[in-house]
Amino acid sequence: SLPAPCWAAAPTVVAVVPASGVSAPGQWVTFTTTTADADGWTNLQDVRFLTNTIVSPTNTVYLRYIRSTHKLYLLNDAGTTWGGGVAPGANTVLENSQGRLDCALTTVTGSGTTLTVKWRMNFKAAYAGKTYKTYLWAKDSAPSIGWIQKGSWAVDGTPPPTPVVTDDGTTTADHTQLHASWFSSDP
Numbered sequence: 001s002l003p004a005p006c007w008a009a010a011p012t013v014v015a016v017v018p019a020s021g022v023s024a025p026g027q028w029v030t031f032t033t034t035t036a037d038a039d040g041w042t043n044l045q046d047v048r049f050l051t052n053t054i055v056s057p058t059n060t061v062y063l064r065y066i067r068s069t070h071k072l073y074l075l076n077d078a079g080t081t082w083g084g085g086v087a088p089g090a091n092t093v094l095e096n097s098q099g100r101l102d103c104a105l106t107t108v109t110g111s112g113t114t115l116t117v118k119w120r121m122n123f124k125a126a127y128a129g130k131t132y133k134t135y136l137w138a139k140d141s142a143p144s145i146g147w148i149q150k151g152s153w154a155v156d157g158t159p160p161p162t163p164v165v166t167d168d169g170t171t172t173a174d175h176t177q178l179h180a181s182w183f184s185s186d187p
Contacts, residue, residue: 009038019151041110061099128157
């Protein structure tokens, strides 16, 4: 008799942390993505992280890590060419008109069945004023599992309102102290 067929286990996408939040344009954020493969983390070939309103490669922040070469990539605005090919830890910033990836502060670790990528990135002003979905994708020797939404992220496009200042007037007779307070709130 023939031995039972042996198939590779499909990869899984575990999490994007933080799963939700908000940042201002240009503010650096670290997203930790976790993918897994029952056959071991070294079986994972390609991990992708996308932040967009829909699953689309154009005009977005679309990041990629290829394990066999240990390289990071950022897709161009047209969604046609991967820029980069830079090792995590290298003193390089990849960017398109939507965002930046700081390769120096991006890390990749593997242990057991889990591959973790900590993407240090920011969104540019072109991304401001919307809430985006965060998607994760993984591939091993089996077909990819497709895009899975793992959270959402807002890029705040409005500055906080001008603070209201309260003080003791335009002049004071006290030569040893001044008093003032201010308040502002940003919804």
